[in-house]
Amino acid sequence: xxxxxxxxxxxLSLLAALILAQVLLLAFQIKRENxxxxxxxxxxQTLTPVERAGTWSFSRIGGLWSSYIGLRNARTENARLQKxxxxxxxxxxELESQAAEGQRLASLxxxxxxxxxxxxLAAEVIGASADPTSHTLFINRGERDHVRxxxxxxxxxxxxxxxxxxxxxSSQVLLINDRDSGVGAxxxxxxxxxxxxxxxxxxxxxxxxVNDEKVQAGDKILTSGEDHIFPKDLPIGxxxxxxxxxxxxxxxxxxxxxxxxxxxxxxxxxxxxxxxKKTEEAPPQNTPNPAAANSQPATAPHAHN
Amino acid sequence: MDTMLSAGARSESNIEVHKYYSGAVPLxxxxxxxxxxxxxxxxxxxxxxxxxxxxxxxxxxSRRNPVSGMFLGAAIGIAQDALSHxxxxxxxxxxxxxxxYVASSVGARIDTEHPISRFGLIFILFHFHQVxxxxxxxxxxxxxxxxxxxxxxLDSVVTAGVGVVLFALLDRLRRRQ
Numbered sequence: 479x480x481x482x483x484x485x486x487x488x489x490l491s492l493l494a495a496l497i498l499a500q501v502l503l504l505a506f507q508i509k510r511e512n513x514x515x516x517x518x519x520x521x522x523q524t525l526t527p528v529e530r531a532g533t534w535s536f537s538r539i540g541g542l543w544s545s546y547i548g549l550r551n552a553r554t555e556n557a558r559l560q561k562x563x564x565x566x567x568x569x570x571x572e573l574e575s576q577a578a579e580g581q582r583l584a585s586l587x588x589x590x591x592x593x594x595x596x597x598x599l600a601a602e603v604i605g606a607s608a609d610p611t612s613h614t615l616f617i618n619r620g621e622r623d624h625v626r627x628x629x630x631x632x633x634x635x636x637x638x639x640x641x642x643x644x645x646x647x648s649s650q651v652l653l654i655n656d657r658d659s660g661v662g663a664x665x666x667x668x669x670x671x672x673x674x675x676x677x678x679x680x681x682x683x684x685x686x687x688v689n690d691e692k693v694q695a696g697d698k699i700l701t702s703g704e705d706h707i708f709p710k711d712l713p714i715g716x717x718x719x720x721x722x723x724x725x726x727x728x729x730x731x732x733x734x735x736x737x738x739x740x741x742x743x744x745x746x747x748x749x750x751x752x753x754x755k756k757t758e759e760a761p762p763q764n765t766p767n768p769a770a771a772n773s774q775p776a777t778a779p780h781a782h783n
Numbered sequence: 784m785d786t787m788l789s790a791g792a793r794s795e796s797n798i799e800v801h802k803y804y805s806g807a808v809p810l811x812x813x814x815x816x817x818x819x820x821x822x823x824x825x826x827x828x829x830x831x832x833x834x835x836x837x838x839x840x841x842x843x844x845s846r847r848n849p850v851s852g853m854f855l856g857a858a859i860g861i862a863q864d865a866l867s868h869x870x871x872x873x874x875x876x877x878x879x880x881x882x883x884y885v886a887s888s889v890g891a892r893i894d895t896e897h898p899i900s901r902f903g904l905i906f907i908l909f910h911f912h913q914v915x916x917x918x919x920x921x922x923x924x925x926x927x928x929x930x931x932x933x934x935x936x937l938d939s940v941v942t943a944g945v946g947v948v949l950f951a952l953l954d955r956l957r958r959r960q
Contacts, residue, residue, distance in 0.1 A: 489849035493884050496857055500873035500880065504923050507871040516923065 519645070526616060526648045529605035544568070582742055589634035590744065596709075597747040599623055601631075603740050604648065613656035613676060613737070614639075619745060620647045628707055630746040636713040636734025637661065637701060638743050649745075653737050654714070655682045662704030663714055665693070671702055674714055674731060680738065681718060684729040693720040693729055709746065801845040802958040811953065812838050812859055820866050831941040833909070834949075835859045839879050840908050841950050843886030844895045845957075852890075856883025871924070878915040882908050898947045905943040910935070 508516040586600055601617040619625050621644050631638040631651045639659060643650040652659050659676040663684060672686045684699060697717040703710030715733040722728075815834040822832075839859050843852035860879030864872040886908060889895070895904055913935055920928040929935070 489853070489884070489888075492850055493853050493880065496853055496880050497877050500857070500861075500876045501923070503876075504871050504873040504919075507873070508923060 522643070522645050522648070522650075526605065526645065529616065530618070530648075533604055541568075579741075585634045586742055586744060599625070599745045599747055601649075601743050601745055603743065613653040613659075613678075614642070615651050615653065615740065616648050617651060617743060617745070618648060620645045620649050622646055624747060625649050625745055630708045630712075631743050632708075632712060632746060633735045633740070633743055635736070636715060637708055638735050638737065638740060640707050641745065651743075654733060655680060655737055660705070661708060661714065662702040663699050664702040666698035666700050668692075671704070672729075674699065681730045681732060682715075684717070684731055685726060687727045687729055688725075689722045689727055691727065693717055693727060695719060699731060800847050803845075803956050804958055807956045808842055808855070811842075811956070812855070812862075816859070816862050816866065819863075831938050832945050833912075833938075833942055835863050835875075836879065836882065836909065836912055837905065837942065837946045837949055839883050840886045840905055840946070841953055843883045844890035844904065847887055847891040849884050849887040849891070852883035852887030853880050854883070856880045856886075859883075874916065874919055874924075877919050878912050881915045882912045885911060898951070901950050902943045902947050905946040906939050909939040909942050 505516040583600075590598055590600070599619055601619040603615050604618045605616040607614040617631070625641060625644050627641055627644055629641045631640060637654060639651045639653040639656070641649050642652040654661055654674060654676060655678075656676040657678045659674075659682070661674040662671070663674040664671045668691070670687065670691055672684045674682050675685050676682050687693060695717050699714045699717065701708040701710060701712040701714060713734040715731040715735075718730045718732045720727050720729045812835070815838040819832075819834045822834075839852075839856045842855055846852065856879035857876050860874075860876035861872055863875040863879070864870045867875075886904075889904065893900070895901055910931070914930050917928040917930045920926045
């Protein structure tokens with residue numbers, strides 16, 4: 479049937495195909511604002527609402543499904559009690575979830591209040607990359623919220639990554655453990671500089687540290703500010719293991735931020751250094767590392783070697 | 784005028800499909816593009832005439848095959864895009880593909896040998912070309928390109944006038960059957 483229609487309208491079908499081919503050719507050439515190719519712009523604009531709806535639906539459907547299963551298996555003789563128990567459990571789960579969310583948001587708010595001089599924006603993680611080898615995620619803030627490329631994305635625990643693509647209502651964040659990521663870093667204790675690079679694994683690596691440098695598991699690593707993206711002295715993570723190799727040591731880092739369980743993040747709208755003015759947990763007076771002090775008070779500048 | 788009326792009333796099967804000497808079509812298209820690019824050096828007068836558009840219309844109307852008309856239009860349009868320094872390839876391609884298709888379809892239904900009918904056809908297809916170009920620019924490049932201005936009206940009249948003369952010259956390339 480469809481063959482007949484196509485053969486009957488062959489010139490029209492060819493016209494449509496020829497125009498479509500040229501539109502696609504144009505879409506591959508044209509770049510919109512922020513240097514984003516039109517075809518990529520279309521794709522992301524099509525997919526992000528679906529991802530956003532998916533996140534919303536899963537949380538709702540998950541709740542409905544668990545309540546349905548819980549009630550379906552209840553015995554008739556203790557239906558009322560079972561139902562009450564289920565409701566209490568569900569309420570408990572909701573409260574736990576709300577408490578966890580409240581804790582997370584309070585932590586973000588405290589961090590933000592502790593650094594009133596820095597302009598920052600809270601954002602929610604709405605999706606991640608479809609490519610398993612790429613460590614990126616999408617947040618619900620974009621061009622309309624004044625987000626730009628190369629802005630730092632952090633949590634109170636440590637740095638997360640940087641903005642690589644900006645769309646009207648969303649942005650793509652390149653995580654510090656992505657292969658393409660590189661962050662200027664230094665050891666909190668010795669102030670030795672290096673570069674934290676993604677390796678494609680969950681843990682990034684610290685490069686360019688010579689074998690003579692004493693590095694131990696647990697040594698804290700901070701941003702050096704040399705990349706002009708992350709402000710100086712923000713926590714990156716701790717050394718998990720260090721092995722001598724040629725020409726530099728192989729140093730694996732456990733990131734300070736939980737990169738695999740991110741829900742809320744902060745986008746730093748400026749690249750100025752963060753200095754505390756009022757903190758809820760007053761750090762020691764000799765702490766030169768205010769950002770680190772917020773999550774790892776007092777001990778941040780001290781190294782183990 | 785009688786010729787026009789009688790031509791319009793003829794059935795599709797009675798309309799003659801013209802053949803050209805081998806190599807004439809690509810050569811004329813090539814020359815139109817070269818001449819257009821060459822004349823652009825000499826000021827605004829050359830901008831009044833769109834030679835590649837005239838060639839697309841002429842061969843579309845004469846050969847009366849929508850498929851070859853649209854492919855010829857696409858090839859000429861893409862070449863024209865490639866010759867301009869700031870046009871993404873495909874802008875003129877899409878517009879001339881549509882013009883080639885419409886010209887061939889019109890050519891297959893009515894006879895367009897009379898100078899007045901040729902003038903009218905070129906005038907209409909010039910504005911059709913501009914509308915397609917404008918829609919493509921607005922949709923893909925977010926540029927506010929006008930669909931109609933007095934300058935475009937002047938361009939279309941000049942192009943149609945030049946087209947009537949050019950078509951008469953191109954008729955000499957037809958192979959006699």
